Amino acid sequence: MIRVYMRASTDDQDADRAKQSIKDFLKTKGCAVAGWYTENISGTKLDRPELSRLINDSESGDILFVEKLDRLTRLPYEQWESLKAKLRDKGLVVVVQDQPMTHSAFAESDNDTFTSRILTAFILDLSASQARDDYETRRVRAAQGIKKAKEQGKYKGRSRDYVKREAIRKLLLAGDTYSSIQQVIGCSPYLVQQVSRELKQAE
Structure with a gap:
């Protein structure tokens, strides 16, 4: 059984994209999908209703399929380990579309299951670490940009703050949630929503 998990970070993004x-x-692999699980929620959150439903619906040997690993996780190390334990306990096999080394799960036999899964686990750990590092790097750079702008006196009262708005725009495009952007940028929910609307109008 192949169960596809699709996630986007904000309601303004299309998780079904x-x-x-x-x-x-999957058609090229001769595979059919047993279930689609879609939600708009941050990959930095461990508690995700649709991902939990997928795990509960699964049987040992089922495939959890994602387009990219960051759709499954941007979790810190300890939480990634917790999610892996849930997947392992359920007997789920993770296959990532843009990670060809994980595709062996489509055709593996009992004889090569152990070797291929050890290799896949190694690849997934590396990719999960990179996804989290990329997320943290964006947050740090955005915060640094805001701090530098403040030091240079670019904040002028209640005037339109293009530096802050550009930082928000970049984080929205990167898939960060409204709440995380507010924390990183130090802005109101209204400003994030306003920049988000402007992005949608520009599409």
Whole structure:
């Protein structure tokens, strides 16, 4: 059974965006999808309703399929280990569309299951670490940009703050949640929503 998990960080993003490309890819593998699980929630959160539903619906040997690993996790190390334990206990096999080394799960036999899964686990750990590092790097750079702008006196009362708005725009495009952007930038929910609306209008 192949169960596809799709996630986007904000309500303004389309979590179903990759659905057709995933269908096309799995068709080339001669595989059919048993279930689609879609939600708009940050990959930095361990508690995700649709991901939990996928795990509960699964049987040992089922495939959890994602387009990119950061759709599954941007979790800190300890929480990633916790999620892996849940997947392992359920007997789920993770396959990532843009990680060809994980595709062996589609055709593996009992004889090569152990070797391929050890290799896959190693690849997934590296990719999960990179996804988290990328997330943290964006947050740090955004905070540094805001701090530098303040030091240079670019904040002028209640005038339109283009530096802050640009930082918000970049984080929205990177998939950060409204709440995390507010914490990093130090801005109101209204400003994040306003920049988000402007992004949608520009599409």
